[in-house]
Amino acid sequence: MTVVATRPVIEVRSLRKTYGLGDTEVHALAGVDLVVEKGDYIAIMGASGSGKSTLMNIIGCLDVPTTGQYLLDGVDTRRLDERRQALVRNRKIGFIFQSFNLIARTTALANVELPMAYAGVKAADRRSRAQAALERVGLGERLDHIPSQLSGGQQQRVAVARAIVTNPVLLLADEPTGALDSKSTADILDLFDDLSRAGRTLCVITHEDEVAARAKRVIRLRDGQIVMDERVAGIHQPPPGVAR
Amino acid sequence: MSRFAEAARFAVRGVLGNKMRSALTTLGILIGVAAVIILVSVGTGSSAAVSEQISSLGSNTLTVSSSQGGGGGRGGGGGFPGMGGGSVDSGSQTRLAELTVDDAGALLDDELAPDVKAVAPTVSASSVTATYTGASHDVSSFTGTTPSYLAINDWTVSAGSAFVDADYTDRERVALVGVTVAEELAGGDGSDLLDETVQFNGVEYSVIGILSSKGTSGNQDQDDVVIAPLTAVQDTLTGYGSVDAITVQATSAETVDAAQAEIEDILNSRHKTTSDDADFSVSNASSFLEAATSTTDTLTVLLGAVAAISLLVGGIGVMNIMLVTVTERTREIGIRKAIGAQKFDIVSQFLVEAVLLSVFGGLMGVLIGVVGSQFTIVGVEPVIEPYSVVLAFGVSVLIGLFFGLYPANRAASLRPIDALRYE
Known part of the structure; x- marks a missing residue:
């Protein structure tokens, strides 16, 4: 594990996001600087209203900052039109949401195939890759189950499979364990450790200390600014959870 | 894609x-x-x-009808046999309110009406009941006319023979019956009625032919008809006098309009009327159709x-x-x-x-x-x-x-x- 990082996955400079105008102006982000190198596993913490969701939306290319710069894997996201934003989301980011966000009445396999369908991957190729991703998250036996036939933990694992299947540069998880019981939470966090050890870059947004404790680096937001940035383990070391 | x-x-x-x-x-x-x-x-x-x-009426036929309802006595003046026969211009100073056999004859004029091919005056006897050996039938259409009527209206005879000019001039009481009438009276396919004597409103006619079936048109049975010589029908059922209509056949469908104009000219001069106060009207199938x-x-x-x-x-x-x-x-x-x-x-x-x-x-x-x-x-x-x-x-x-x-x-x-x- 002595890979030399060429360029950061996330490079954020004086990022501001303002909602409303005049007296009702709200600064959701008030000048955030953040650099995340390839292979890192960071947790972004903060109470609700701290601006972490706004940061996550901007990092995920779902929203654009009011001012400031955001380079994702070297791509300046402010210059992207809607079509290219979608393309960046599809190619570079794997999303994992709190409420899983799988497509209802659609099999696990089809859900995992979906990002590749939008990327224009051929059907046969798509199928074998989706199958491999589902096996990777331990759901090789449940390819044809629809979300309502799966437990919360299993659904979130399908979501993880969907996020990793396109080999994105960044896995972005928004409160990934917020809707899970402790057993499923442990499963998902173990899965994240696995992915981190395999060299993936993870960015987890959470308000749970238990989740943040598994990251190599913890960042705390308050009132739209970073108030704490603590490194727990080196970028190329295994995440702290593995050592236990 | x-x-x-x-x-x-x-x-x-x-x-x-x-x-x-x-x-x-x-x-x-x-x-x-x-x-x-x-x-x-x-x-x-x-x-x-x-x-x-409408087109079953024939696309090249015209119908001349009197445009005045009712009118002069039937008994007055006689339609005499033969086209263009004796004159019926009784009181020629006054307007003739009705169509006559002579009017029909006058339309067959190669010079004044080159586009007219054939004419047939018709009278219709209403509420005619036919009886034959106990069976009776109300005929819906009983027409007295000349032999040319059959050709104009596409009637053919499936059994027996049609009446001819001699039957017309001799006022023979012969009749051609439609299939429906024949079946009603004689039963079966009606062919037994041929050469038999049938009474129409009590007047004996001998059936000399059975008309080929034309089927129904709309809800009207076209075979519920009897066709007989005009002279005989006037003698026995309708009385003498005017005819109800004159059916005219133009030389072709294209000359219908020309024929109509010729007919109007001839009749206007005979009736001493103009196109404004004409006492007859001429209609053709295509105008109905339109x-x-x-x-x-x-x-x-x-x-x-x-x-x-x-x-x-x-x-x-x-x-x-x-x-x-x-x-x-x-x-x-x-x-x-x-x-x-x-x-x-x-x-x-x-x-x-x-x-x-x-x-x-x-x-x-x-x-x-x-x-x-x-x-x-x-x-x-x-x-x-x-x-x-x-x-x-x-x-x-x-x-x-x-x-x-x-x-x-x-x-x-x-x-x-x-x-x-x-x-």
Whole structure:
């Protein structure tokens, strides 16, 4: 594990996001600087209203900052039109949401195939890759189950499979364990450790200390600014959870 | 184009995902398309029936009829035998209110009326009852005329023979009967009636021929007829005097108008009238046809318009359901966009879904419309117009496109963060 990082996955400079105008102006982000190198596993913490969701939306290319710069894997996201934003989301980011966000009445396999369908991957190729991703998250036996036939933990694992299947540069998880019981939470966090050890870059947004404790680096937001940035383990070391 | 194929697959899944709703939406289009096809077929069918009825009169025949109801005594003045025979101009200073056999004869004039090929004066005896060995039958049409009438009106004799000029001049009491009359009186196929004596209102006529069947036209039995020499009918049933009408055959369908003008000239000069105060009227089949066709065309347009409105309503139903679907699946749209779906992908998906609903409705509508047009509806045999099938189906597809476009665009322009936040 002595890979030399060429360029950061996330490079954020004086990022501001303002909602409303005049007296009702709200600064959701008030000048955030953040650099995340390839292979890192960071947790972004903060109470609700701290601006972490706004940061996550901007990092995920779902929203654009009011001012400031955001380079994702070297791509300046402010210059992207809607079509290219979608393309960046599809190619570079794997999303994992709190409420899983799988497509209802659609099999696990089809859900995992979906990002590749939008990327224009051929059907046969798509199928074998989706199958491999589902096996990777331990759901090789449940390819044809629809979300309502799966437990919360299993659904979130399908979501993880969907996020990793396109080999994105960044896995972005928004409160990934917020809707899970402790057993499923442990499963998902173990899965994240696995992915981190395999060299993936993870960015987890959470308000749970238990989740943040598994990251190599913890960042705390308050009132739209970073108030704490603590490194727990080196970028190329295994995440702290593995050592236990 | 594989992206489109994917979108189409998602659309099919969307349609099948809510079968009940899809079926009901489809039903709206189905009813619209089927209504257009059936109603236009009914309109076309009734117009075809009318024009068939009218063209059976013959496209090159004209009918001259007296335009004054009732009028002078039947007994006065006699229509004497022979075309252009004895004069009946009793009181030639006053206007002749009625048509006579001589009027008919005067129309056969190579110089004044070169376009007239044949004429036949006719009288109609009303409420004639035929009796034969105990059987009786009310004849719906009893016509006294000249032999040329048969040729003008396309009557042929299937058994026996037609009456000839000699029968006319000799005032022979002979009759040609239609198949219906023959069957009613003699039973069986009616052929037993040939050469028998039948009483019409008590007057004996001998049946010398049975007319070939013409079938029914509309709800009128064309075979419930008796045709006899004009002279004999006047002798026995109608009395002497005027004729009810003169049937004229033009040399061809193209010369009908010329013939009509010639007839009007001749009769005006004979009756000492002008075209303004003429006491007769000349009508031809094509003028009936025109009037009738324009009426039935209006009917067809009206029926079609009503059906088109129901098709439009069906289209609005599609739009309504698609808007509901988009709202319902806002979250799904957000997910799709978050993981990289382009506007194009979302628009295609929902547009294809709308078009699928309307195309399926259209196909079922065509099927039901075509099947429904096989049945007789309110006495009309519908005639399927291919254009109505193509039009109704095409419009249903367009309706899907048109009414699907707005909901699909709305879906595609949702911002992913808003859509994901939507509960």
